[in-house]
Amino acid sequence: xxxxxxxxxxxxxxxxxxxxxxxxxxxxxxxxxxxxxxxxxxxxxxxxxxxxxxxxxxxxxxxxxxxxxxxxxxxxxxxxxxxxxxxxxxxxxxxxxxxxxxxxxxxxxxxxxxxxxxxxxxxxxxxxxxxxxxxxxxxxxxxxxxxxxxxxxxxxxxxxxxxxxxxxxxxxxxxxxxxxxxxxxxxxxxxxxxxxxxxxxxxxxxxxxxxxxxxxxxxxxxxxxxxxxxxxxxxxxxxxxxxxxxxxxxxxxxxxxxxxxxxxxxxxxxxxxxxxxxxxxxxxxxxxxxxxxxxxxxxxxxxxxxxxxxxxxxxxxxxxxxxxxxxxxxxxxxxxxxxxxxxxxxxxxxxxxxxxxxxxxxxxxxxxxxxxxxxxxxxxxxxxxxxxxxxxxxxxxxxxxxxxxxxxxxxxxxxxxxxxxxxxxxxxxxxxxxxxxxxxxxxxxxxxxxxxxxxxxxxxxxxxxxxxxxxxxxxxxxxxxxxxxxxxxxxxxxxxxxxxxxxxxxxxxxxxxxxxxxxxxxxxxxxxxxxxxxxxxxxxxxxxxxxxxxxxxxxxxxxxxxxxxxxxxxxxxxxxxxxxxxxxxxxxxxxxxxxxxxxxxxxxxxxxxxxxxxxxxxxxxxxxxxxxxxxxxxx
Amino acid sequence: xxxxxxxxxxxxxxxxxxxxxxxxxxxxxxxxxxxxxxxxxxxxxxxxxxxxxxxxxxxxxxxxxxxxxxxxxxxxxxxxxxxxxxxxxxxxxxxxxxxxxxxxxxxxxxxxxxxxxxxxxxxxxxxxxxxxxxxxxxxxxxxxxxxxxxxxxxxxxxxxxxxxx
Ligand SMILES: Cc1cc2nc3c(=O)[nH]c(=O)nc-3n(C[C@H](O)[C@H](O)[C@H](O)COP(=O)(O)O)c2cc1C
Ligand code: SF4
Ligand code: FES
Numbered sequence: 170x171x172x173x174x175x176x177x178x179x180x181x182x183x184x185x186x187x188x189x190x191x192x193x194x195x196x197x198x199x200x201x202x203x204x205x206x207x208x209x210x211x212x213x214x215x216x217x218x219x220x221x222x223x224x225x226x227x228x229x230x231x232x233x234x235x236x237x238x239x240x241x242x243x244x245x246x247x248x249x250x251x252x253x254x255x256x257x258x259x260x261x262x263x264x265x266x267x268x269x270x271x272x273x274x275x276x277x278x279x280x281x282x283x284x285x286x287x288x289x290x291x292x293x294x295x296x297x298x299x300x301x302x303x304x305x306x307x308x309x310x311x312x313x314x315x316x317x318x319x320x321x322x323x324x325x326x327x328x329x330x331x332x333x334x335x336x337x338x339x340x341x342x343x344x345x346x347x348x349x350x351x352x353x354x355x356x357x358x359x360x361x362x363x364x365x366x367x368x369x370x371x372x373x374x375x376x377x378x379x380x381x382x383x384x385x386x387x388x389x390x391x392x393x394x395x396x397x398x399x400x401x402x403x404x405x406x407x408x409x410x411x412x413x414x415x416x417x418x419x420x421x422x423x424x425x426x427x428x429x430x431x432x433x434x435x436x437x438x439x440x441x442x443x444x445x446x447x448x449x450x451x452x453x454x455x456x457x458x459x460x461x462x463x464x465x466x467x468x469x470x471x472x473x474x475x476x477x478x479x480x481x482x483x484x485x486x487x488x489x490x491x492x493x494x495x496x497x498x499x500x501x502x503x504x505x506x507x508x509x510x511x512x513x514x515x516x517x518x519x520x521x522x523x524x525x526x527x528x529x530x531x532x533x534x535x536x537x538x539x540x541x542x543x544x545x546x547x548x549x550x551x552x553x554x555x556x557x558x559x560x561x562x563x564x565x566x567x568x569x570x571x572x573x574x575x576x577x578x579x580x581x582x583x584x585x586x587x588x589x590x591x592x593x594x595x596x597x598x599x600x601x602x603x604x605x606x607x608x609x610x611x612x613x614x615x616x617x618x619x620x621x622x623x624x625x626x627x628x629x630x631x632x633x634x635x636x637x638x639x640x641x642x643x644x645x646x647x648x649x650x651x652x653x654x655x656x657x658x659x660x661x662x663x664x665x666x667x668x669x670x671x672x673x674x675x676x677x678x679x680x681x682x683x684x685x686x687x688x689x690x691x692x693x694x695x696x697x698x699x700x701x702x703x704x705x706x707x708x709x710x711x712x713x714x715x716x717x718x719x720x721x722x723x724x725x726x727x728x729x730x731x732x733x734x735x736x737x738x739x740x741x742x743x744x745x746x747x748x749x750x751x752x753x754x755x756x757x758x759x760x761x762x763x764x765x766x767x768x769x770x771x772x773x774x775x776x777x778x779x780x781x782x783x784x785x786x787x788x789x790x791x792x793x794x795x796x797x798x799x800x801x802x803x804x
Numbered sequence: 805x806x807x808x809x810x811x812x813x814x815x816x817x818x819x820x821x822x823x824x825x826x827x828x829x830x831x832x833x834x835x836x837x838x839x840x841x842x843x844x845x846x847x848x849x850x851x852x853x854x855x856x857x858x859x860x861x862x863x864x865x866x867x868x869x870x871x872x873x874x875x876x877x878x879x880x881x882x883x884x885x886x887x888x889x890x891x892x893x894x895x896x897x898x899x900x901x902x903x904x905x906x907x908x909x910x911x912x913x914x915x916x917x918x919x920x921x922x923x924x925x926x927x928x929x930x931x932x933x934x935x936x937x938x939x940x941x942x943x944x945x946x947x948x949x950x951x952x953x954x955x956x957x958x959x960x961x962x963x964x965x966x967x968x969x
Binding site: 203204206207208238239241404405408409413445447484486487488500501504505506564565571602606636638652653656765791794 | 840841867881896898899901907936937938939940952
């Protein structure tokens with residue numbers, strides 16, 4: 170059926186509202202994004218499907234990821250007039266217990282597996298319907314999801330549907346008010362108004378640069394030619410995976426965002442450039458595009474109007490630099506992905522030398538919500554110059570790893586300690602790295618910084634795509650700087666000198682320092698090279714590449730100096746600069762380390778302090794990680 | 805390998821040119837812009853990019869061999885040499901790095917006696933490093949073929965390898 174009007178859309182969505190909120194029997198939603206599958210969700214799903222094959226009362230469904238990746242596989246179980254319960258760590262051996270327990274109304278037995286119950290399953294877009302949990306007796310002694318620290322500060326706009334609907338089912342997206350914003354705008358047929366709303370919302374690009382989306386759209390619309398709409402789903406920053414999660418959990422939100430951009434700007438062709446490492450995202454997008462085409466929401470004469478828009482998918486081939494807009498466009502043309510100087514902007518001459526609007530996945534996913542709820546609503550969240558919410562991926566040395574969407578302006582401390590639950594194993598916080606390989610390392614003294622585009626820039630870092638890698642006392646900042654420089658040297662396209670040679674020189678110096686061959690003057694030389702690269706590199710990769718080095722020198726200079734002068738790596742990372750010793754007072758002779766040491770380098774009798782044979786020790790760190798009594802010391 | 809050496813290398817693999825035609829024409833409309841995706845399709849089919857197939861592609865879509873070679877070497881997913889039966893992708897992304905990914909990598913290199921991008925002599929494994937597979941919450945992560953192994957320690961990796969023939 171081709172959708173011709175809002176009425177058509179509403180008819181379908183009402184039927185599916187029932188499916189997502191008031192199923193016939195028991196509905197089991199299994200979080201099946203890549204992260205969930207990797208944690209064992211597929212096996213759990215297979216097990217459930219097998220067990221309830223002949224039971225019509227139990228419906229096993231897939232959803233995307235609701236963000237709490239630490240506790241995956243996550244499974245939500247619901248039934249009409251019953252509480253909705255979210256279970257955690259539900260691997261194949263636990264899923265039947267969870268389902269049976271739910272059916273029997275027995276929650277005490279597997280309380281450990283329960284993350285919480287929902288107070289309200291509606292998204293911020295479909296809160297005009299009645300809360301399906303109104304009047305439902307909650308379960309005693311089980312916290313509400315909305316109250317647990319990981320979720321309580323979150324506001325889901327871009328990720329509004331992730332984990333709540335089946336990404337392979339466009340009708341469920343309809344039921345969550347999907348495509349209404351687009352259809353309304355289409356029927357109104359006032360493209361300029363669309364752009365005005367996006368402008369007024371203050372939405373800034375979520376891919377890294379933070380350029381105001383509305384201004385980009387307006388400039389692109391002014392230039393003549395076959396305009397193109399591109400979605401940047403190259404997500405190259407290691408440690409950031411919100412775009413993957415949105416594409417896998419709610420692909421239609423991105424397609425709808427692109428449709429709205431196309432309508433506003435006046436374009437009939439779009440491209441999604443997806444990273445090669447994300448096969449599941451591609452699969453879900455292909456399905457989503459086909460479904461949208463079948464309903465006549467993509468393709469020729471959409472909803473009976475003369476507006477036509479087609480979206481093609483192109484996959485990257487493993488080049489970080491192709492996330493840069495001009496390199497991405499070259500790659501889309503089948504060429505080597507080298508950036509070009511932007512004397513002429515891509516909104517004027519981009520893909521195929523035509524006016525091109527390129528935005529990030531998360532940017533597009535925000536757009537339908539902004540159109541439906543209005544620019545004023547959006548500007549009500551965030552800070553003066555950074556409006557709305559931002560998704561961060563909280564990873565590294567943190568208790569609650571996952572994706573969190575919070576209003577801009579929240580402090581780093583709130584994100585790391587309240588939402589993230591702090592650092593595991595009672596270790597000390599050392600730094601948080603934001604903004605990907607070209608971001609900066611922010612130390613403890615700035616933890617109260619409120620997170621937005623401008624504040625992060627003030628301490629030498631960037632928002633980037635929203636990766637937040639938390640580092641503890643076991644992270645060596647010189648090693649981290651070396652790591653990023655190594656990454657970027659690998660990924661530099663090599664066409665301009667400052668970046669190609671600068672990175673190589675920096676890497677040589679940093680490697681020397683980590684190997685114990687650092688010399689006086691190295692730090693100053695690194696600063697000099699960094700400043701030169703920032704000034705003279707051709708593209709954003711080169712100009713921002715020195716950031717991790719410069720910020721780590723700025724905030725952790727003593728660590729650099731200890732490496733160079735004292736030949737010491739106190740974090741125990743740079744192998745030539747430390748050794749392990751066993752503290753005889755702390756060691757109680759449990760023998761665990763001796764058993765685990767691959768070199769048999771630990772000797773000692775049971776219940777007596779052990780000793781490490783330094784000759785044989787390869788500093789693999791296994792004893793350090795395994796010791797339960799903190800007896801292994803870094804010296 | 806230099807371009808000339810690459811061309812000269814006699815290749816063991818049989819190329820099915822009819823099938824190649826199908827890939828180039830039917831799937832990708834013989835369009836120059838689709839070069840990267842055509843190369844991906846060829847690599848999916850042969851597990852690497854066999855030079856004779858690239859030669860054929862070059863004449864077929866009218867892109868000089870030098871340019872195809874440029875693209876094939878610029879993008880890290882392409883391999884101009886046959887790869888192993890099992891592809892190990894070890895994540896060296898930041899989140900995995902701070903959680904000890906490098907140690908797992910060291911152990912893999914030691915066990916297999918190969919380094920990044922290389923294939924074991926028995927063609928059982930190819931080791932490839934990647935920077936983030938988007939499963940950072942499970943770091944350190946190793947992907948073998950399509951299977952993801954998360955929260956893996958350097959002392960556990962050997963057992964995992966045993967599962968692959
Ligand atoms: C080296 C480099 C890599 C980049 N990688 C990405 C990326 O993976 N994803 C992304 O959305 N933007 C990336 N960007 C930013 C893009 O160039 C561009 O600014 C952005 O996609 C525009 O969309 P937005 O305004 O919606 O953020 C990268 C930039 C540079 C310089
Ligand atoms: S700055 Fe680096 S990545 Fe950018 S164009 Fe120059 S060499 Fe290429
Ligand atoms: S850094 Fe390894 S999966 Fe993201």
